[in-house]
Amino acid sequence: MQLNPQQQAAVECTEGPLLIIAGAGSGKTRVLTQRIAYLITEKQVNPWNILAITFTNKAAGEMRDRVDQLADVNGGSVWVSTFHSTCVRILRRFIDRLGYDTNFTIYDTDDQKHVIKDIIKQMNLDTRMYKDRALLSAISSAKNELISPEEYQLSAAGDWNKQTISKVYSAYQRMLKQNNALDFDDLLMKTVELFQSQPDVLDSYQERFRYLMVDEYQDTNTAQFVLVQLLAKKYRNLCVVGDDDQSIYRFRGANIRNILDFEKSFPEAKVIKLEQNYRSTQNILNAANAVIANNRGRKKKTLWSDRDEGELVHFRQFMNAFEEAEYVAGDIRAKVREGAEYSDFAVLYRTNAQSRLFEEKFLMANIPYRLVGGLNFYSRKEIKDLLAYLKTIDNARDDLAVRRIINVPKRGIGAASLNKAADYAEAQGISLYEAMRRADEVPGLARAAAKLKGFTQYIDSLRAMVGILSVEELLNKVIDQTGYVRELEAEDTEESRARIENIDELITKVVTYEENAEQSSLNGFLADVALVADIDMEDEDTNKVLLMTLHSAKGLEFPNVYLTGMEDGIFPSYMTITSDDVMELEEERRLCYVGITRAMNDLVMTSCKTRMIRGETQYNKVSRFVHEIPRELVDLGRDSLPERKKEREIQKNNVWKKAVQDFRKPAAYSQTMFDKPVLTKGSSLMGASGAPDYEVGDTVRHIKFGTGMVLNIVKGAKDYEVTVDFEKYGVKKMFAAFAKLQKI
DNA sequence: CTCCTTTGTCTTTTT
DNA sequence: GACAAAGGAG
Numbered sequence: 001m002q003l004n005p006q007q008q009a010a011v012e013c014t015e016g017p018l019l020i021i022a023g024a025g026s027g028k029t030r031v032l033t034q035r036i037a038y039l040i041t042e043k044q045v046n047p048w049n050i051l052a053i054t055f056t057n058k059a060a061g062e063m064r065d066r067v068d069q070l071a072d073v074n075g076g077s078v079w080v081s082t083f084h085s086t087c088v089r090i091l092r093r094f095i096d097r098l099g100y101d102t103n104f105t106i107y108d109t110d111d112q113k114h115v116i117k118d119i120i121k122q123m124n125l126d127t128r129m130y131k132d133r134a135l136l137s138a139i140s141s142a143k144n145e146l147i148s149p150e151e152y153q154l155s156a157a158g159d160w161n162k163q164t165i166s167k168v169y170s171a172y173q174r175m176l177k178q179n180n181a182l183d184f185d186d187l188l189m190k191t192v193e194l195f196q197s198q199p200d201v202l203d204s205y206q207e208r209f210r211y212l213m214v215d216e217y218q219d220t221n222t223a224q225f226v227l228v229q230l231l232a233k234k235y236r237n238l239c240v241v242g243d244d245d246q247s248i249y250r251f252r253g254a255n256i257r258n259i260l261d262f263e264k265s266f267p268e269a270k271v272i273k274l275e276q277n278y279r280s281t282q283n284i285l286n287a288a289n290a291v292i293a294n295n296r297g298r299k300k301k302t303l304w305s306d307r308d309e310g311e312l313v314h315f316r317q318f319m320n321a322f323e324e325a326e327y328v329a330g331d332i333r334a335k336v337r338e339g340a341e342y343s344d345f346a347v348l349y350r351t352n353a354q355s356r357l358f359e360e361k362f363l364m365a366n367i368p369y370r371l372v373g374g375l376n377f378y379s380r381k382e383i384k385d386l387l388a389y390l391k392t393i394d395n396a397r398d399d400l401a402v403r404r405i406i407n408v409p410k411r412g413i414g415a416a417s418l419n420k421a422a423d424y425a426e427a428q429g430i431s432l433y434e435a436m437r438r439a440d441e442v443p444g445l446a447r448a449a450a451k452l453k454g455f456t457q458y459i460d461s462l463r464a465m466v467g468i469l470s471v472e473e474l475l476n477k478v479i480d481q482t483g484y485v486r487e488l489e490a491e492d493t494e495e496s497r498a499r500i501e502n503i504d505e506l507i508t509k510v511v512t513y514e515e516n517a518e519q520s521s522l523n524g525f526l527a528d529v530a531l532v533a534d535i536d537m538e539d540e541d542t543n544k545v546l547l548m549t550l551h552s553a554k555g556l557e558f559p560n561v562y563l564t565g566m567e568d569g570i571f572p573s574y575m576t577i578t579s580d581d582v583m584e585l586e587e588e589r590r591l592c593y594v595g596i597t598r599a600m601n602d603l604v605m606t607s608c609k610t611r612m613i614r615g616e617t618q619y620n621k622v623s624r625f626v627h628e629i630p631r632e633l634v635d636l637g638r639d640s641l642p643e644r645k646k647e648r649e650i651q652k653n654n655v656w657k658k659a660v661q662d663f664r665k666p667a668a669y670s671q672t673m674f675d676k677p678v679l680t681k682g683s684s685l686m687g688a689s690g691a692p693d694y695e696v697g698d699t700v701r702h703i704k705f706g707t708g709m710v711l712n713i714v715k716g717a718k719d720y721e722v723t724v725d726f727e728k729y730g731v732k733k734m735f736a737a738f739a740k741l742q743k744i
Numbered sequence: 745c746t747c748c749t750t751t752g753t754c755t756t757t758t759t
Numbered sequence: 760g761a762c763a764a765a766g767g768a769g
Contacts, residue, residue, distance in 0.1 A: 252757085
């Protein structure tokens with residue numbers, strides 16, 4: 001395929017700063033890869049001098065492959081990776097200048113939580129006032145803005161709450177350093193710190209990366225922005241690609257101003273807009289444009305396509321999430337019968353929790369699927385345990401890993417002995433592991449001393465073999481000698497078998513790593529593992545339906561897309577509706593825009609009238625985003641309803657009528673649209689119309705009166721009056737809304 | 745010291 | 760409703 005004039009211009013504009021505003025589906029990945037190839041083959045740039053930063057490892061891998069094909073060089077020498085992986089590679093070489101060991105451990109969210117909990121305990125903070133999540137997010141925001149603990153403390157003057165956070169931040173940072181560990185945010189911040197304090201290091205990387213490219217630039221945060229600035233300062237050959245309409249990571253510190261103000265930071269910058277969309281039908285594109293048009297503060301652009309109109313955007317509303325999932329499963333089945341592949345479909349939702357019902361239905365309908373996100377492979381217990389062994393072998397200063405495995409398998413070492421060792425470690429200023437190694441010196445340890453020493457001797461013996469044995473051999477030794485798998489085999493439950501499968505999978509991953517890595521090492525493997533996103537593990541060739549959040553779907557495309565849970569309170573989320581910050585709703589709308597533009601040919605949006613959330617039934621209105629799509633682009637599906645049982649049919653028709661009514665309302669800005677979703681306590685099974693779901697003759701349960709039979713239901717002015725004959729309390733009359741009777 | 749039960753919290757999104 | 764953390768019994 002030929003490049004269009006704008007794309008061509010973007011490829012050939014190699015010198016100086018360049019901003020490419022690339023609308024969804026405008027072929028930016030092609031432009032980026034062509035540009036790299038052009039630099040190498042036409043401009044004779046050494047591949048070694050090019051750095052391309054992408055959002056996910058998967059995207060990086062794909063780009064590297066495509067460069068390989070285009071430019072007749074070893075694309076491996078072009079450095080293509082994510083911000084975080086790039087930073088790890090740099091820090092592995094130079095972080096000793098900042099007082100860390102170069103074999104530092106990378107802490108994931110779970111590890112961070114443990115650390116922060118420890119600190120909360122140590123500082124005797126009121127856990128009601130200071131939640132670990134809140135504290136971690138405050139620390140994370142600070143780091144994303146490159147605010148050090150010291151600077152944070154200065155800014156906290158006069159604010160008691162901020163002062164406490166500041167103390168926690170400092171303690172947290174101290175603890176990480178003691179454990180020779182960095183968290184995700186540290187990777188960026190420490191790299192910036194390194195560049196700012198070590199001019200020679202910065203200079204060597206500036207010389208090395210003379211041509212910089214940053215993809216998904218709209219999602220960079222301040223730390224990433226500064227990092228890029230530093231690297232680009234010398235040669236100014238910086239090309240950033242992004243779409244302000246697809247900025248969806250504000251909660252993670254992404255600053256949309258980075259892209260909007262690019263021309264301010266680089267006044268000589270050229271700007272190229274890519275507005276032709278090669279992905280979606282005109283109808284889908286029009287729907288997306290109509291939705292995003294409601295946002296203010298964006299760079300004006302209009303996507304167009306020379307594809308034909310295509311199908312209307314489909315919208316369906318259901319009584320509950322079960323029916324929603326059933327419909328999606330049925331629809332996929334039907335389309336597969338007509339020749340579609342499973343891999344043509346993606347089911348997208350706002351929160352991970354929504355995936356469960358789809359999984360269940362797909363399982364029942366025999367639809368192969370893959371769930372992206374949710375519980376990460378590497379956060380499963382058995383995987384974390386084994387990785388903790390490897391981490392301990394690799395970096396004995398990581399107390400967290402040591403604590404995790406000290407009693408896995410059971411070694412009869414309890415909290416008491418461990419605390420004694422920890423106290424001693426603190427007093428001596430050594431790591432927990434070191435204290436255990438010297439267990440004889442620790443006061444108060446009687447029999448436990450031998451056990452602790454036994455553990456460290458075992459780990460030490462393994463450490464002696466690092467570099468001699470491969471990572472795979474090392475892992476197998478751990479599995480074998482600890483009896484980890486044997487224990488699971490003995491358990492012989494469905495769960496334990498699944499765990500064993502996961503462990504086998506881990507071994508496979510080790511082998512794959514060792515085969516692919518330029519120079520494999522235990523340390524390198526652990527870093528790799530810490531930085532993979534779930535989406536990275538998706539291989540293209542499996543024929544499966546993909547289930548994932550809207551966030552995970554960024555950058556992907558599918559012939560058929562289901563946008564599910566299109567309800568006010570779900571999407572846009574309750575948090576953003578109630579927030580008084582308009583920016584939050586705008587970000588949510590961008591997320592919707594991302595969702596719509598994933599679809600190539602067919603887009604189905606679904607919503608439910610009722611939905612169970614955390615054990616509560618919610619009644620939600622149709623998402624305001626659905627109303628923002630012009631009516632003439634939407635099919636409400638009256639004629640295409642699948643054949644069902646008679647009563648279902650009637651119910652469906654009512655739903656459809658309601659859907660039509662909703663559409664006739666003046667959409668987004670009518671007062672009712674801003675009503676909060678109705679929450680009801682408990683699991684009342686009231687229909688959405690207010691009618692009870694039970695009938696005369698049904699047996700029901702009342703919270704106080706127990707079970708009884710419904711004698712009569714009379715519709716009153718506001719509610720239904722129900723007469724029930726209870727087994728123990730006799731005949732009672734009550735209002736349905738209050739009684740919360742459950743049909744049995 | 746370990747196992748089991750109870751209690752509390754949570755939900756937006758993730759490298 | 761689900762899962763982790765804390766508390767109590769053996």
